[in-house]
Amino acid sequence: MSSFPDLLARQLARLGLTDATPPDAAAWQRLLARVRRAYADHAEESYLLDRAQAIAARESADLDAQLERERDLMDTHVRERTAELAASEARFRSFTSLGSDWYWEQDAGFRFTSIAGNTALYPGHTIAAHLGRTRWELPEYDPPAEGWEAHRRLLESHQPFHDVVFRFRVPNGGRAYAAVSGEPVFAPDGTFAGYRGIGRDITEQKLAEDNIRRLARFDTLTGLANRSSFFEQVDHAIARSRRTNHAFAVLFIDLDRFKDVNDAFGHATGDDVLRSMAQRLQKAIRARDSAARIGGDEFVVVAEEFERPELVAEFAARLLDALGEPVLLRGQECRVGASIGIALYPADGEDAQTLLKRADVAMYRAKEAGRNGFAFYAGNDAPSSEERMVLAASLRRAIDTDQLLLHYQPKVSLRTGVMTGVEALLRWPHPERGLLLPAAFIPLAEDAGLIRRLGRWALRAACRQAREWSLQSSDPFPVSVNLSARQFTDDRLVAEVSDALTTAGLPSRLLELEITESAMMEHPDRAAEKLAELRSLGVRCSVDDFGTGFSSLARLKKFPLASVKIDRSFIGDLPDDADDAAITTAVIAMAHSLRLAVVAEGVETAAQVRFLRERNCDEVQGYFFAKPLPAGEVPAFRQRRANPAVAAVGYAD
Amino acid sequence: METRLLTHRPEAGWSSPLPAGLDSARTLVAAFAPTAYAERDDFWASLAAAFPRSHVLSCSSVGAIAGEHVVDDTAVAVVVRFERVEVTSAAVPIQALEMSRRAGQKLGRALADGDPHTVIVVADGMHAQGSELVQGIAGALPAGTRIVGGMAGDGAACQRTWTLVDGVPRSGWVTAVALSGPVEVGAAARGGWRAFGTARRVSRAEGNVVLELDGRPALAVYAEQLGDLARGLPAAAERFPLAVRVDANEGAELMRTVQAIDTDAQSLTCAGDVPQGALVRLARAGHEQLIDSAERAAIAAKPRDGAPVLALAISCASRREALGDLCDDEAAVAHAALPPGSTQLGFYAYGEIAPSARAACDLHNQAFSLVTLRELLS
Numbered sequence A: 001m002s003s004f005p006d007l008l009a010r011q012l013a014r015l016g017l018t019d020a021t022p023p024d025a026a027a028w029q030r031l032l033a034r035v036r037r038a039y040a041d042h043a044e045e046s047y048l049l050d051r052a053q054a055i056a057a058r059e060s061a062d063l064d065a066q067l068e069r070e071r072d073l074m075d076t077h078v079r080e081r082t083a084e085l086a087a088s089e090a091r092f093r094s095f096t097s098l099g100s101d102w103y104w105e106q107d108a109g110f111r112f113t114s115i116a117g118n119t120a121l122y123p124g125h126t127i128a129a130h131l132g133r134t135r136w137e138l139p140e141y142d143p144p145a146e147g148w149e150a151h152r153r154l155l156e157s158h159q160p161f162h163d164v165v166f167r168f169r170v171p172n173g174g175r176a177y178a179a180v181s182g183e184p185v186f187a188p189d190g191t192f193a194g195y196r197g198i199g200r201d202i203t204e205q206k207l208a209e210d211n212i213r214r215l216a217r218f219d220t221l222t223g224l225a226n227r228s229s230f231f232e233q234v235d236h237a238i239a240r241s242r243r244t245n246h247a248f249a250v251l252f253i254d255l256d257r258f259k260d261v262n263d264a265f266g267h268a269t270g271d272d273v274l275r276s277m278a279q280r281l282q283k284a285i286r287a288r289d290s291a292a293r294i295g296g297d298e299f300v301v302v303a304e305e306f307e308r309p310e311l312v313a314e315f316a317a318r319l320l321d322a323l324g325e326p327v328l329l330r331g332q333e334c335r336v337g338a339s340i341g342i343a344l345y346p347a348d349g350e351d352a353q354t355l356l357k358r359a360d361v362a363m364y365r366a367k368e369a370g371r372n373g374f375a376f377y378a379g380n381d382a383p384s385s386e387e388r389m390v391l392a393a394s395l396r397r398a399i400d401t402d403q404l405l406l407h408y409q410p411k412v413s414l415r416t417g418v419m420t421g422v423e424a425l426l427r428w429p430h431p432e433r434g435l436l437l438p439a440a441f442i443p444l445a446e447d448a449g450l451i452r453r454l455g456r457w458a459l460r461a462a463c464r465q466a467r468e469w470s471l472q473s474s475d476p477f478p479v480s481v482n483l484s485a486r487q488f489t490d491d492r493l494v495a496e497v498s499d500a501l502t503t504a505g506l507p508s509r510l511l512e513l514e515i516t517e518s519a520m521m522e523h524p525d526r527a528a529e530k531l532a533e534l535r536s537l538g539v540r541c542s543v544d545d546f547g548t549g550f551s552s553l554a555r556l557k558k559f560p561l562a563s564v565k566i567d568r569s570f571i572g573d574l575p576d577d578a579d580d581a582a583i584t585t586a587v588i589a590m591a592h593s594l595r596l597a598v599v600a601e602g603v604e605t606a607a608q609v610r611f612l613r614e615r616n617c618d619e620v621q622g623y624f625f626a627k628p629l630p631a632g633e634v635p636a637f638r639q640r641r642a643n644p645a646v647a648a649v650g651y652a653d
Numbered sequence B: 001m002e003t004r005l006l007t008h009r010p011e012a013g014w015s016s017p018l019p020a021g022l023d024s025a026r027t028l029v030a031a032f033a034p035t036a037y038a039e040r041d042d043f044w045a046s047l048a049a050a051f052p053r054s055h056v057l058s059c060s061s062v063g064a065i066a067g068e069h070v071v072d073d074t075a076v077a078v079v080v081r082f083e084r085v086e087v088t089s090a091a092v093p094i095q096a097l098e099m100s101r102r103a104g105q106k107l108g109r110a111l112a113d114g115d116p117h118t119v120i121v122v123a124d125g126m127h128a129q130g131s132e133l134v135q136g137i138a139g140a141l142p143a144g145t146r147i148v149g150g151m152a153g154d155g156a157a158c159q160r161t162w163t164l165v166d167g168v169p170r171s172g173w174v175t176a177v178a179l180s181g182p183v184e185v186g187a188a189a190r191g192g193w194r195a196f197g198t199a200r201r202v203s204r205a206e207g208n209v210v211l212e213l214d215g216r217p218a219l220a221v222y223a224e225q226l227g228d229l230a231r232g233l234p235a236a237a238e239r240f241p242l243a244v245r246v247d248a249n250e251g252a253e254l255m256r257t258v259q260a261i262d263t264d265a266q267s268l269t270c271a272g273d274v275p276q277g278a279l280v281r282l283a284r285a286g287h288e289q290l291i292d293s294a295e296r297a298a299i300a301a302k303p304r305d306g307a308p309v310l311a312l313a314i315s316c317a318s319r320r321e322a323l324g325d326l327c328d329d330e331a332a333v334a335h336a337a338l339p340p341g342s343t344q345l346g347f348y349a350y351g352e353i354a355p356s357a358r359a360a361c362d363l364h365n366q367a368f369s370l371v372t373l374r375e376l377l378s
Helices: A006-014 A025-099 A147-156 A203-216 A227-244 A258-265 A267-284 A309-324 A352-368 A385-400 A438-447 A451-472 A485-489 A493-504 A517-522 A524-537 A553-558 A578-593 A606-614 A631-642 A644-651 B035-039 B041-050 B097-112 B130-140 B218-232 B235-239 B287-301 B317-337
Strands: A102-106 A112-117 A161-169 A175-186 A192-201 A247-255 A290-295 A298-306 A327-329 A332-334 A338-345 A374-376 A405-413 A419-430 A434-436 A479-483 A511-516 A540-546 A563-566 A597-601 A619-621 B002-009 B027-034 B055-061 B064-066 B069-071 B075-081 B086-093 B118-123 B146-152 B163-165 B168-170 B173-180 B183-190 B194-206 B209-213 B242-245 B254-256 B258-262 B267-270 B279-284 B310-316 B343-354 B362-364 B368-375
Touching: A006 A025, A025 B194, A025 B218, A025 B279, A025 B287, A102 A175, A175 A203, A227 A247, A227 A290, A227 A298, A227 A338, A227 A352, A247 A267, A247 A309, A247 A352, A258 A267, A267 A290, A267 A298, A267 A309, A267 A327, A298 A309, A309 A338, A309 A374, A338 A352, A352 A374, A385 A419, A385 A438, A385 A451, A405 A451, A405 A631, A419 A438, A419 A451, A419 A619, A419 A631, A438 A451, A451 A479, A451 A485, A451 A493, A451 A511, A451 A631, A479 A485, A485 A493, A485 A517, A485 A524, A493 A511, A493 A524, A511 A517, A511 A524, A517 A524, A517 A540, A524 A540, A524 A553, A563 A578, A578 A597, A578 A606, A606 A619, B002 B343, B027 B035, B027 B041, B027 B064, B027 B343, B035 B055, B055 B086, B055 B118, B055 B146, B055 B173, B055 B343, B064 B075, B069 B317, B075 B343, B086 B097, B097 B118, B097 B130, B097 B173, B118 B130, B130 B146, B130 B343, B130 B362, B146 B183, B146 B310, B146 B368, B163 B173, B173 B183, B183 B287, B183 B343, B209 B218, B218 B235, B218 B258, B218 B267, B218 B279, B235 B258, B235 B317, B254 B362, B287 B310, B287 B317, B287 B368, B310 B317, B317 B343, B317 B368, B343 B368
Parallel strands: A338 A374, A419 A479, A479 A511, A511 A540, A540 A563, A563 A597, A597 A619, B027 B055, B118 B146, B310 B343
Antiparallel strands: A102 A112, A102 A192, A161 A175, A175 A192, A247 A298, A247 A338, A290 A298, A327 A332, A405 A419, A405 A619, A419 A434, B002 B075, B027 B075, B055 B163, B064 B069, B064 B343, B086 B173, B118 B173, B146 B343, B163 B168, B183 B368, B194 B209, B194 B279, B209 B267, B242 B254, B242 B279, B258 B267, B310 B368, B343 B362
């Protein structure tokens, strides 16, 4: 049966049939059934295999088409990315060539590994010699303004830096300046690999700035020194006086009838008068004295080396004579005249600000006493009513025209060393008197009925600023604002606070209000209600100047407060004054028992910091860490405090 | 080792008197009976009377394999008295489908003490998850113990399956006998199935339910492959099991019968686990391939020296369905491949327990599995 196909042979074998013996009818039927089934099996198998093949072919074609589409997409993507890359590289090139002159790289030891680009402008001219060395190892480099130590600390902390100015000695003996920026470079595994950055030759710009600064020292109308160089002159005078032990005087001169002249003859004539008065002053003073114009019709003279005040009086009288000479205005003789206030160094003040202020006060007395006279500062001189009126008017104007400023004094945690918040402090950049502190104008504002407007201005400005910071930081910090007693008792306070928050879009937890102990204790029940209302807004309140109001801490228990601020008068003599030390220690302990945080203000020395930290005071505020800063400097300060290395330095006793 | 094969028909009784003389503690009685025999108290009473000391292993089947024939409405039994091989037995209830592995572990522990050479398991085919049960048993027995057997069947009726517990047929139990001592056992399972078409990745499956293949609904992929033959679903599913490959680099495929389809969920319910991530293809077998595979199983399981054996044939209920009146051929070719003088009997199961390419003991579907036993004489 070997000639039969295998399948048929098996069927025959199973039925016991051979080709030699024809089957009987029953066996024949069984054989047929088996053959039928075998064929059917075969047909089914063929069908399924064909079908499988068709499906596979279709799927393979689909896959091909999909691959084709994906390859097209990929091609497009690659083309687009290549074009983007080329554009971005071109941008980078033009950016670096516009923004910088050369490009540099340093290794992890801050040694130059490459200086490339427009190296003809590289002030050292000795690039090869610079490779392999740090900036401070190179004799051509002068230290940056903050000194090598500070610069190296910055590098060690792997911080980026921008436009650090380096001065170079160049071969011809001259000086060149470069502004250098850099950023740390990290290897893929995160280890520090060095720095890279750019440099720019700013020599010309630097020289131009010097020129501008020189120009900026003089008043263009009269050619006299201006306000800022007046302060320098006073500083020089103080320095000289300390060496020679000679007193000197600051004379504040205000023209008496200048306003009338201006009104009657116009500004051009007014300017002529100012010029001629300046010339007279210049003539009247001695070689060692100096004169400056510091405002509209205000002049100052620094008169040095007087043995006796009488001599100053003589000098002032001489100036009055010179200024009192008639002037010819359009053919008409006029006497303008002046009043002079005198402050003496060191008796009336030890710095330029104080001397100028006191000379100003004395000048008002001279005017009150009848014009064309002079007066010495008398120690208890209160500002005259006229001065107060003038000041009040200009304060109102300053509020209305948004000329007031807030400075912000950081609060630093004694536990972590990081900045936890700031207190907003009012400043009035007075056009003539310089930057005024609240003590100089708050009493005035209270008398003039301006305190509410002032308070509202400060609240709104602080909220705006806090909002701005909160947008810049993932971890925003609260800003605290002082409330005056009058503000605190005002029925509209809660609505105003709520309004200020809404207008600025500031979350209420980022606002803190500081209320003096005495304001709270005036009407304790009402104060408690008000504090509860503020708390329900989500605003935290703290008691300011604690210890000055003679109230016990226990009475604060009923107020919903977040913290207590120990008055600076208890901090100043720490740790030596035993009474202050005992009071401070007790206040901290009791406040903590009431679950109030404690802030110490006016902290100026490492010894005070140590004392307060040992007693678990929570936060401090004061010159030891930072003076009140312009808003723009706060983020950088916070950044520095966030750096543990710097925070630790801040603690070094 | 003395072996006696008998059959029993409802109207005629035993084919010959029961050899009560073979009763002993070393005697194994294996009996496979139609589902309806659960009610035949006289049958069980006669066995109990003749073999009070023997270990009786019994389960339901649809039709039984007796020698080279498949018989319907007939029980088949073998009585084996070993001389030195020790026989023990155990039974454990399967409280819930989800506790199949636990029941397997318990059974394994009950038999582990005797350090058995081979364990023959019969379990309720409708109240146990075969794959889980087998893994439970294997995990509790010493490594190297041979585990064979099957899940009691009920033909295509799927109404009641049982195993014998303490002389009484009961649903929801797993029972086993363990053999230790000088016994030689061969076991092999072959299916004859040929996978065809594109391999699909099981992208979503839960236990024995396949939900997605290559991210598409499983039933849609399955039916697409069948084309016109899909019109025969769901009955036709039994003829097209899934060939499952867990590891793409591994050649061996395990068959999984598609027991049911769900047109709403578009899923395939299989008679055993189909792990997510596995590759599957459809498989089919012609009558010839099915028959051939029985022969190949016998050739693989039989001893090399040609000495006669007791052969326990456990075939899949769905093979019987597929072969129809050719099912005799399956029994006949297997029997013919065994050494002359061998005794063969067996049953149709809902899952065959035998070695596989992936495990020393595994749950098969659609296979013809053959276990050969003989006592070694010193």
